[in-house]
Amino acid sequence: xSNTFLGMPALPVYGHGNLNATEPFPKAAHRELGNDQLRxxxxxxxxxxxxxxxxxxxELPDWEEMRNAxxxxxxxxxxxxxxxxxxxxxNFTARGGIIHWARDAQEANEIVTALIRETGESEVVKVKSMxxxxxxxxxxxxxxxxxxxxxxxxxxxxxxxxDKPSHILVxxxxxxxxxxxxxxxxxxxxxxxxxxxxxxxxxxAARTHxxxxxxxxxxxxxxxxFGLADTGTLTVVESEGNxxxxxxLPETLIxxxxxxKLLPSWTDLEVFMQLLPRSSTGERMNPYTSLWTGVTxxxxxxxxHLVMLDxxxxxxxxxxxxxxxxxxxxxxxxxxxxxxxxxTGGHAYGSTYPGPIGAILSPLMTGIKSEENNSLPYxxxxxxxxxDACPVKINIPEILVxxxxxxxxxxxxxxxxxxxxxxxxxxxxxxxxxxxxLNILEKGxxxxxxxxxxDKVIKKLPGMGAGWTQSRDIPAxxxxxxxxxxxxxxxPESGVDHQSTTPEGAQA
Amino acid sequence: MSAREDIMNRIKAALHDAPQxxxxxxxxxxxxxxxxxxxLEQLVDRLIDYKANVFVVDAADAPVxxxxxxxxxxxxxxxxxxxxxxxxxLKHDGGTLxxxxxxxxxxxxxxxxxxxxxxxxxxxxxxxxxxTIMLDGSDDQGRRIISLVPxxxxxxxxxxxxxxxLPEAIARLEATRPQTWIxxxxxxxxxxxxxxxxxHGPRTLDVIILR
Ligand code: SF4
Numbered sequence: 001x002s003n004t005f006l007g008m009p010a011l012p013v014y015g016h017g018n019l020n021a022t023e024p025f026p027k028a029a030h031r032e033l034g035n036d037q038l039r040x041x042x043x044x045x046x047x048x049x050x051x052x053x054x055x056x057x058x059e060l061p062d063w064e065e066m067r068n069a070x071x072x073x074x075x076x077x078x079x080x081x082x083x084x085x086x087x088x089x090x091n092f093t094a095r096g097g098i099i100h101w102a103r104d105a106q107e108a109n110e111i112v113t114a115l116i117r118e119t120g121e122s123e124v125v126k127v128k129s130m131x132x133x134x135x136x137x138x139x140x141x142x143x144x145x146x147x148x149x150x151x152x153x154x155x156x157x158x159x160x161x162x163d164k165p166s167h168i169l170v171x172x173x174x175x176x177x178x179x180x181x182x183x184x185x186x187x188x189x190x191x192x193x194x195x196x197x198x199x200x201x202x203x204x205a206a207r208t209h210x211x212x213x214x215x216x217x218x219x220x221x222x223x224x225x226f227g228l229a230d231t232g233t234l235t236v237v238e239s240e241g242n243x244x245x246x247x248x249l250p251e252t253l254i255x256x257x258x259x260x261k262l263l264p265s266w267t268d269l270e271v272f273m274q275l276l277p278r279s280s281t282g283e284r285m286n287p288y289t290s291l292w293t294g295v296t297x298x299x300x301x302x303x304x305h306l307v308m309l310d311x312x313x314x315x316x317x318x319x320x321x322x323x324x325x326x327x328x329x330x331x332x333x334x335x336x337x338x339x340x341x342x343x344t345g346g347h348a349y350g351s352t353y354p355g356p357i358g359a360i361l362s363p364l365m366t367g368i369k370s371e372e373n374n375s376l377p378y379x380x381x382x383x384x385x386x387x388d389a390c391p392v393k394i395n396i397p398e399i400l401v402x403x404x405x406x407x408x409x410x411x412x413x414x415x416x417x418x419x420x421x422x423x424x425x426x427x428x429x430x431x432x433x434x435x436x437x438l439n440i441l442e443k444g445x446x447x448x449x450x451x452x453x454x455d456k457v458i459k460k461l462p463g464m465g466a467g468w469t470q471s472r473d474i475p476a477x478x479x480x481x482x483x484x485x486x487x488x489x490x491x492p493e494s495g496v497d498h499q500s501t502t503p504e505g506a507q508a
Numbered sequence: 509m510s511a512r513e514d515i516m517n518r519i520k521a522a523l524h525d526a527p528q529x530x531x532x533x534x535x536x537x538x539x540x541x542x543x544x545x546x547x548l549e550q551l552v553d554r555l556i557d558y559k560a561n562v563f564v565v566d567a568a569d570a571p572v573x574x575x576x577x578x579x580x581x582x583x584x585x586x587x588x589x590x591x592x593x594x595x596x597x598l599k600h601d602g603g604t605l606x607x608x609x610x611x612x613x614x615x616x617x618x619x620x621x622x623x624x625x626x627x628x629x630x631x632x633x634x635x636x637x638x639x640t641i642m643l644d645g646s647d648d649q650g651r652r653i654i655s656l657v658p659x660x661x662x663x664x665x666x667x668x669x670x671x672x673x674l675p676e677a678i679a680r681l682e683a684t685r686p687q688t689w690i691x692x693x694x695x696x697x698x699x700x701x702x703x704x705x706x707x708h709g710p711r712t713l714d715v716i717i718l719r
Binding site: 012013041044045048049061062065066068069072073075076078079080081084085100101102103107128151152153154157170171172173175176177180197199200202206207210211214215225228230231232233238239240241242244245247248249259266267268269270271273274277280283284285286287288290291292293296298300308310314315317318320323 | 510511512514515516518519520521522523524525527528529530531532533534535536537538554557565612615618619622635637638639640645651652653656657674675678683684685686687688689690691692693694695696698699700701702704706707708709710
């Protein structure tokens with residue numbers, strides 16, 4: 001190893017903040033599944049967005065070419081990340097922007113707080129950002145006596161109701177219009193008492209509620225969808241105009257962005273601004289996209305900061321199999337096609353990043369041993385729908401399987417005595433390693449029938465098998481195996497030694 | 509060690525296997541296969557789909573069209589570089605319309621902008637396939653704030669600035685200029701996925717395309 005590696009921190013350094021499940025996925029999922037409204041709304045939302053996405057994607061003759069380019073651009077970004085970060089920094093700084101680096105959630109929160117304090121303000125407006133949700137910025141600011149106002153309609157609903165987002169794209173999808181109306185009537189200081197539950201009226205109430213805030217805000221906090229290394233440009237993609245308000249009106253703009261959000265060049269944006277809107281909201285283009293490069297004299301915020309966040313991203317990068325999870329552009333297409341997510345919703349995943357991508361990204365960033373995140377890689381049937389939908393072709397099922405392996409290995413190495421699972425797996429390894437081994441085992445099949453008794457079902461398995469029979473019965477096994485049946489049905493004709501014609505028979 | 513150094517070192521260590529950057533296959537469409545008339549037609553179709561109001565007129569008729577759209581309006585703001593002739597028909601409406609000019613010498617305040625009814629700007633370019641109009645802060649488009657705060661945005665676009673696909677627009681635009689890409693008026697689908705046009709950005713978008 002060359003001497004540039006001297007003094008290097010031990011890898012990997014994991015992330016903190018809202019990345020952890022606080023209970024295992026099966027438990028959380030069980031509870032969320034009991035929420036009928038959530039399930040109905042989510043089912044409706046995921047199917048509607050999924051259909052829209054398919055329509056606008058099939059419109060383009062070169063969608064696959066675009067996915068290939070997108071995937072390659074992101075892989076190139078990760079491979080050249082140190083150089084690209086330096087290039088981005090130089091360009092953004094040359095135009096008057098100021099860059100800060102944050103190793104983890106805590107450090108990022110401290111930097112943002114200090115920057116707000118410098119302005120003398122105690123209020124900020126915020127535009128929807130997953131990075132700031134990941135680091136728990138709002139809660140941190142509140143502890144520091146700074147009020148952060150979410151301005152995206154859905155985030156506003158969730159914030160006013162002291163709730164959590166259930167979907168990264170439509171965070172308030174678990175609320176119906178009548179509930180939104182109630183929340184507005186209850187929580188907005190000035191609101192028309194005759195407010196109806198018509199979405200247009202509700203949107204108007206949000207406009208009125210936030211307008212004064214926007215027009216008087218001195219500080220805004222945002223995320224960023226892309227950072228372009230060769231120009232130092234930042235991008236925010238949105239629909240409502242709240243993003244434009246936050247990015248244009250205040251004097252100070254503080255953006256928090258993960259280090260993986262870079263693209264090598266301005267030209268690369270031509271790929272991603274086609275992939276993202278179509279995959280995300282199923283639109284040909286989102287209503288508004290803002291781009292800024294440092295400070296533009298006389299136009300927009302004159303005090304422009306960017307916090308570059310690690311918080312476990314380098315840990316994910318260190319996993320050769322898992323690092324492509326960092327290619328994610330947070331479009332939510334994988335969630336909308338996921339049969340598990342469609343039923344459990346985002347809350348069940350615990351982390352800021354739910355759904356198939358969350359099931360790999362969260363444990364990669366926190367480490368598989370972290371709290372309950374080790375159950376996330378199992379929150380999938382490995383059907384592969386996410387891989388097909390992903391605009392940057394992240395092979396989520398493959399990474400899920402890889403992480404399951406990492407999880408099993410990490411538990412094994414932590415124990416001295418083998419578990420039941422280890423014993424069963426060892427036994428299975430022996431049984432399936434040769435036909436003769438399996439033959440011996442299959443001789444025991446009639447035993448199963450004996451256990452099952454007259455009603456021909458097994459109601460309770462012993463040991464860890466009990467989990468399987470907790471809420472279902474197992475039919476009694478047949479008295480003979482397929483292989484035994486085959487052998488009986490295919491007795492060798494006279495003179496032909498059937499056994500020696502099969503490799504397996506040759507060993508018998 | 510600074511956080512920057514620390515993170516850089518973590519990244520270098522994470523890339524211990526020295527992954528190779530792949531060659532980027534750019535065989536997606538990067539130029540238009542359409543005629544100018546087709547692009548115009550496609551853009552109009554997309555903008556209407558987004559609930560924008562679209563008017564296609566001969567360049568010479570732009571002032572009249574603009575005056576027609578602004579009938580009954582009390583005040584507007586325009587960037588200092590907006591072509592004078594576009595406003596020429598407004599001069600004849602008896603002086604009831606107040607035209608504020610935003611310039612580097614005289615910048616309107618947020619409160620000023622909040623009290624005007626509409627903004628009139630030009631555009632840098634537009635992408636017909638996605639129905640997107642790009643503003644880049646040139647003198648005929650002005651500061652980002654002026655096309656944001658007023659509730660109505662009237663945008664004049666020259667037909668020759670319409671391209672078909674996004675890569676063509678990217679090639680025309682300068683990355684480091686402050687940009688706003690607009691595809692219809694502001695919208696939200698946050699409540700039960702029902703699309704509502706008009707939240708925080710201008711609730712009305714009128715596009716006059718000059719042939
Ligand atoms: S993993 Fe792919 S499909 Fe899922 S959110 Fe990320 S980019 Fe979209």
